[in-house]
Amino acid sequence: MPTPYTTEPAASGARATTTRRTVLAAGALAVGGLSGCLGRVASAVTETGASPAAFYGGDRRTTGADGGGDADDTHRAYHPGEMTVRHVPSRIRGEFGPLSGRLDLDGWTTSAETRAQNHNSSRSNRTEPVAFDDFDDDDSDGDGVGDGTEEDVELLFDYLGDEPVIAERFVVAVPDARLPGGAALADELTPARLVAYLTGDPDDGLCGRARRGEGVVHRDIACRNVLSARLVEETDKGRLVRVRSGPDGVVVTGTDADDPEGAAMAFVTEDGGETSADADDWGREVTPGASGTGGESTAAATATLVCPVYATPPGCPTPMPALLHLRRCRHDGQLLFAGGWTIDDGALYADAATLLGGGRATAVVGVSPADLDRVRGGGGDLDGDGYGDLLARRTGNDRDRHGATLFSGVHDPDAAYLTRALREGLASENLPETGVVAALDAPLVHLVAASASNEVKFKAGAELSGQVN
Numbered sequence: 001m002p003t004p005y006t007t008e009p010a011a012s013g014a015r016a017t018t019t020r021r022t023v024l025a026a027g028a029l030a031v032g033g034l035s036g037c038l039g040r041v042a043s044a045v046t047e048t049g050a051s052p053a054a055f056y057g058g059d060r061r062t063t064g065a066d067g068g069g070d071a072d073d074t075h076r077a078y079h080p081g082e083m084t085v086r087h088v089p090s091r092i093r094g095e096f097g098p099l100s101g102r103l104d105l106d107g108w109t110t111s112a113e114t115r116a117q118n119h120n121s122s123r124s125n126r127t128e129p130v131a132f133d134d135f136d137d138d139d140s141d142g143d144g145v146g147d148g149t150e151e152d153v154e155l156l157f158d159y160l161g162d163e164p165v166i167a168e169r170f171v172v173a174v175p176d177a178r179l180p181g182g183a184a185l186a187d188e189l190t191p192a193r194l195v196a197y198l199t200g201d202p203d204d205g206l207c208g209r210a211r212r213g214e215g216v217v218h219r220d221i222a223c224r225n226v227l228s229a230r231l232v233e234e235t236d237k238g239r240l241v242r243v244r245s246g247p248d249g250v251v252v253t254g255t256d257a258d259d260p261e262g263a264a265m266a267f268v269t270e271d272g273g274e275t276s277a278d279a280d281d282w283g284r285e286v287t288p289g290a291s292g293t294g295g296e297s298t299a300a301a302t303a304t305l306v307c308p309v310y311a312t313p314p315g316c317p318t319p320m321p322a323l324l325h326l327r328r329c330r331h332d333g334q335l336l337f338a339g340g341w342t343i344d345d346g347a348l349y350a351d352a353a354t355l356l357g358g359g360r361a362t363a364v365v366g367v368s369p370a371d372l373d374r375v376r377g378g379g380g381d382l383d384g385d386g387y388g389d390l391l392a393r394r395t396g397n398d399r400d401r402h403g404a405t406l407f408s409g410v411h412d413p414d415a416a417y418l419t420r421a422l423r424e425g426l427a428s429e430n431l432p433e434t435g436v437v438a439a440l441d442a443p444l445v446h447l448v449a450a451s452a453s454n455e456v457k458f459k460a461g462a463e464l465s466g467q468v469n
Contacts, residue, residue: 047175047333049450050106052085052461053364055169055338056443057112058403074122075409080112080169084228085461087454088218092177092185105177105185106450107218109226110461111170113313114406119160122409123349123434152318160320160348165313166436169340169404170226171444176335186328186335189217191267191305192279194326194337197222199231199309231341232319234308239321239347240264241306244430245272249359249421250440251431252306254323254344267303270358270441275303282328286361299331299364304339304440306356311341321347323354325440331364332448338362342406345435353432358440359419363400366448372460397443403465404442410434 057080088107160166177185197217202224220226240262242255250270255262267277269286277283285300304327310319326339346353402417411418411433413426418437425431445464447457 046177048105048177050108050173050175050334051332051447051450051452051457052108052110052464053171053173053331053334053336053338053444053446054083054110054112054461054464055080055171055340056365056400056403056445057465058405059401075407075411076117078114078116078166078406078408080114080404080465082112083462083465084111085109085458086220086225087458088172088174088220090174090218105175107172107174107221108457108461109170109172109220110464111168111227112465113165113228114167114169114404115163116160116166116406116408117163119164119166119343119408120157123345123352155317156320157348159316164316165229166343166408167340167406167438168227168229168311168313169442170338172221172226172337173446174335174337175450176330176333186282189328189335189337190280191277191282191326195233195279195305195307195324198224198226198324198326198339199233200224202230227341229311229313229316229341230319231322231324232310232312234264234310234321239308239344241266241308241323243268243306244421244425245269246421247272248424249357249419251419251421251425252323252325252356252440253353253431254308254321254346265305265307267305268358268440269303270360277303277305285330299329299362299444301330301361301364302328304358306440308344309341311343320344323356325356327362327440329362329364329444331444331446332366332450334446334450336364336444336446338444340404342436342438346432349435351432352435354436354438355422355425355431356438356440357419357422359399359421360397360441362441362444363397364444364446366446367464368448369452369456369460372447372463399439400443402439402442404439407437408435411437 058077060077060079086109088109090105090107092105174185174189224230238257239254240257240259241264242253242259242262243266244251244253245268250268250272252266252268265279267275267283269275271286275283282302285302287300304325306323306325309322309324311322312319321344322341323344324339324341326337329336329338342354342356344354399417399419405417407415407417411422411426413423413433415423417439418426422431422437426433447460447464449456449460452460
């Protein structure tokens with residue numbers, strides 16, 4: 001993985017440039033910002049503005065309140081919690097002959113945790129042994145699991161029996177900055193680099209280093225501060241991911257290391273088509289179509305990267321097996337890196353699995369400050385479902401009403417939140433009926449106001465999930 005590096009954080013209270021700027025450059029991107037001679041001879045246009053985006057949190061009137069479920073308490077719905085919004089401005093350097101300079105770029109992150117209530121309920125016995133990273137080689141009872149690890153497992157199940165964080169979602173929004181004749185920001189933020197930014201030790205001493213000729217990110221991104229949980233890559237290959245895909249959608253699950261169909265990392269498309277994506281290239285993009293404020297616009301989405309990790313959210317006594325997913329979308333002249341992690345039930349419980357499902361490429365819905373005002377004040381939201389009607393109208397997919405809601409427990413094959421592929425897998429018993437279901441294709445809501453003030457963006461970012469209580 002490449003060495004993480006950062007730009008310097010913007011001064012407190014500084015307002016970033018959020019309009020298109022004219023630049024001329026033909027060199028690689030590097031840490032810095034574009035100014036001086038190069039800026040004065042600028043003659044090409046690139047994007048410099050960005051605005052927050054977030055996963056739609058779901059209509060609670062449709063999915064039920066947090067922890068709510070059926071009469072026998074075997075099925076529950078959980079929604080993302082309070083949104084955290086960060087301003088993460090960066091800089092880009094361009095070179096043209098003897099000229100060089102720097103340009104400030106805007107940037108935003110949003111993130112939200114999902115908490116459960118007694119995640120152990122409705123699950124059968126734990127797996128034996130639990131698929132868990134063995135941090136202790138001592139094994140006094142000879143069961144193949146280190147003694148220290150056994151203690152960690154007990155602590156983990158105690159944590160899961162309370163009100164644990166079992167998932168987290170995030171979106172990073174940066175300008176689609178392109179320098180004529182040179183590199184593009186999109187080319188620098190590769191899948192491998194994003195995984196490196198999200199996983200590892202925040203205090204490893206590497207995140208602040210910079211190298212000339214590399215891409216540009218803010219310290220909060222490169223120093224693993226986008227998520228509240230600490231993520232560590234699954235290096236011992238105790239868990240892999242398995243992909244089931246076809247014209248009816250895609251399903252990704254965690255699987256054992258001896259599964260011949262398992263992979264350490266997978267790039268998946270909802271239409272079952274081939275993808276050219278790899279660790280260094282996001283590959284082809286698909287345009288599902290999404291409406292923007294004031295007229296039609298489109299959002300292009302790449303394949304989704306999925307890989308096993310260990311996640312340690314705040315308060316969790318030990319890392320838990322999880323699945324990381326990440327994809328890139330283009331919308332309104334910006335790059336949206338959207339993803340998250342979800343607990344890997346199949347590594348912890350017998351006859352259970354975490355099912356990540358998608359039915360079509362992620363849709364991005366543009367909303368204006370006026371849209372937010374209408375939803376906030378109730379005007380234009382006659383049935384009180386927040387963005388529910390807007391999403392259904394602009395994406396044409398009623399399943400989008402469920403958004404990033406996480407469904408836990410025993411799943412009904414006819415449930416409305418399931419994709420066709422998931423329904424068929426559950427009905428045919430090819431997939432466990434117990435576990436967690438999360439949408440890989442949950443829609444994004446993107447503030448279409450790159451030139452707005454930071455005050456407006458912060459306020460809007462906190463409301464973008466559009467959840468309805």
